[in-house]
Amino acid sequence: MPEQVLRRTPLSRDRVLRAAVALADEAGIESLSMRNLAQDLGVVPMALYKHVANKDELLDGMIDVVVGEIDPPVPDADWKPALRRRILSARRMLGRHPWAPLAIESRNMATPALLGYLDWVVGTLRAGGFSADLAHHVMHAMGSRVLGFSQELFDAARRAGRSGPTEPEPPAALPPEVAARFPHLAEIATAAAHDDGSVVGQGCDDQFEFEFALDLLLDGIERLHRQGWTSADAAR
CATH class of the missing domain: 1.10.357 (Tetracycline Repressor; domain 2)
Structure with a gap:
């Protein structure tokens, strides 16, 4: 049942990017392909291209996701x-x-x-x-x-x-x-x-x-x- 619920969740750019980060974390960046990512998300590869134009754009988006994890600035700090x-x-x-x-x-x-x-x-x-x-x-x-x-x-x-x-x-x-x-x-x-x-x-x-x-x-x-x-x- 949980897997069926996951597969019914609509795709979004954020979901695609975070799934790609998780795949790279688990199996290494060399394992990342549109086909493998689509399989993880339970969709056909073509569905990914509605959210990322190609693998280069996917990688750029992944970098932005992880850079977003850096702690925010502390106001008024030296x-x-x-x-x-x-x-x-x-x-x-x-x-x-x-x-x-x-x-x-x-x-x-x-x-x-x-x-x-x-x-x-x-x-x-x-x-x-x-x-x-x-x-x-x-x-x-x-x-x-x-x-x-x-x-x-x-x-x-x-x-x-x-x-x-x-x-x-x-x-x-x-x-x-x-x-x-x-x-x-x-x-x-x-x-x-x-x-x-x-x-x-x-x-x-x-x-x-x-x-x-x-x-x-x-x-x-x-x-x-x-x-x-x-x-x-x-x-x-």
């Missing part, structure tokens, strides 16, 4: 704790949806919800007294950390020229012949233990590493802001 709070909320969201980091990276353009979040980040900096110049450089320095994850420096998928979502690979020691040629990299490759259960994205991006880098950046950004830093002064 820029530094406000940024830290929402960035760590974004990271918790990515922990619930491990497919999302590479899905976000795979898009040619940011989605509306993602643009809204990034616009809030810049607006928070500007409201905190940052110049547009410093805010510009802060966004570059923060990079993907603004979204709650760190891009791995040595991304195997990018080296191989592949694009699109893939399953994160655990970090590994360098092969012996590579370690012999690059001893300093080999030394740090195994210098720290990582909490595999808190990894988001790729490689060494566990919770400790993420917060370590985030706090370093925020502290440095705060120092530059207090100094009245400008790129013109730095270039002299």
Whole structure:
């Protein structure tokens, strides 16, 4: 009976997108297809196209759904704790949806919800007294950390020229012949233990590493802001 009731529920764009998120959460983004999604919803694939034009639009909508899970801003909060709070909320969201980091990276353009979040980040900096110049450089320095994850420096998928979502690979020691040629990299490759259960994205991006880098950046950004830093002064 519950299954029959579910199948009688009218389709909507929101229901399609949330079902797609649930499918990606359960089976991975590589399992997502219009056919599999239609099967989960108990409809024919063509019924989905009334709500999403194609798989690209489906993926964009899924990203907007999960970005919508980031905690809302706290009114009147100072820029530094406000940024830290929402960035760590974004990271918790990515922990619930491990497919999302590479899905976000795979898009040619940011989605509306993602643009809204990034616009809030810049607006928070500007409201905190940052110049547009410093805010510009802060966004570059923060990079993907603004979204709650760190891009791995040595991304195997990018080296191989592949694009699109893939399953994160655990970090590994360098092969012996590579370690012999690059001893300093080999030394740090195994210098720290990582909490595999808190990894988001790729490689060494566990919770400790993420917060370590985030706090370093925020502290440095705060120092530059207090100094009245400008790129013109730095270039002299």
